[in-house]
Structures are given as structure tokens and as C-alpha cells.
Amino acid sequence: MVMEGTSTKRVGTGAETLVLCVQSENNICAIPVRDISEIMRPMPREVLPDSPHFVIGMSVIRGRPVPVVDFSSLIGLKRSSQFGKYVVLNLESRKVALAVENVLGIKNLSLEFMEKLPPLLQNVHPDIISAIGTLDEDFLILIQTPKLVSIDAWEKICSNELEK
Numbered sequence: 001m002v003m004e005g006t007s008t009k010r011v012g013t014g015a016e017t018l019v020l021c022v023q024s025e026n027n028i029c030a031i032p033v034r035d036i037s038e039i040m041r042p043m044p045r046e047v048l049p050d051s052p053h054f055v056i057g058m059s060v061i062r063g064r065p066v067p068v069v070d071f072s073s074l075i076g077l078k079r080s081s082q083f084g085k086y087v088v089l090n091l092e093s094r095k096v097a098l099a100v101e102n103v104l105g106i107k108n109l110s111l112e113f114m115e116k117l118p119p120l121l122q123n124v125h126p127d128i129i130s131a132i133g134t135l136d137e138d139f140l141i142l143i144q145t146p147k148l149v150s151i152d153a154w155e156k157i158c159s160n161e162l163e164k
Contacts, residue, residue: 039086
């Protein structure tokens, strides 16, 4: 499934944005659709030695090597044991495949119901988690994708890739 980029729009009194809701280890996260390249079944992956803990390998996607990241592990949760889908993201000039358990669907998320991280959680992945809220009765984490993988992590991934 190839995604078309969209942007935030104003509706009524609050801003809304299209997000893809994904599930990993019973956690629901929302990823802005504008940052998604495609959703696909998991591809075979090659494990890279000395990679950051959240990188579970590299896959060839559309003829190019792409790092595969365990989404739960990336945001500091328990490492997932199974992956049902890859969500391929455009991060500036690079791509990364997020390995998730399940894709729940696209939602029009009202940003007025999302909250900034409370002071006690301000230092918990502030570069990845932009807001928290609820989706129906479930806790929802809104992800900001541009800094999902740090420059240091990219350099480590790239150096491993070149050594192969």
C-alpha cells in the first residue's frame, strides 16, 4: 500500500491531521500519514552486528537497503516478539521500516484532544513522542517522525552496512 502525503488542516475550532494507527505489544501509536511511504508485509532481513538495540536488521525494499526498526523497542517499550507489517517512513533523504505488530488503520486525529507530555515524562523520548491522548478507550502516543532515528544511530547503521 503506497501512501500519499497529507498535511494538517483546520476543522472547526481545532486542528486535525491524518495519522496511521499502529499497534506493538499492546501499545497504540499514531504516525502522521504525510511521513509514510508505504505499508508492506515483513521482508527478509539481515542482522547487523553492533547496531543500536532497536535496529533488528536491514531489508531490501524497492531494490535499496533499508534499516528495520523494532518500533516498541525504539520508543522504550518491551521488544516485540512478532511483526505483522512494516511501515516505511521517509525521514528527510532516508527511509526506515518500522516493524509493528498490527496496522489498525487511518484516523483523522483531532489535535485539540492530544496533550503535551506531563512534566514527569518530559524527558521520555521527547524527540520521538510529541503528544499523548486517547483513541476510544485506549492510550495513544503521537509520534513525531523527523527525528525518529538519531544522527548517531544513522551513522552506526551506515558504518555497519558498509562493512558487509
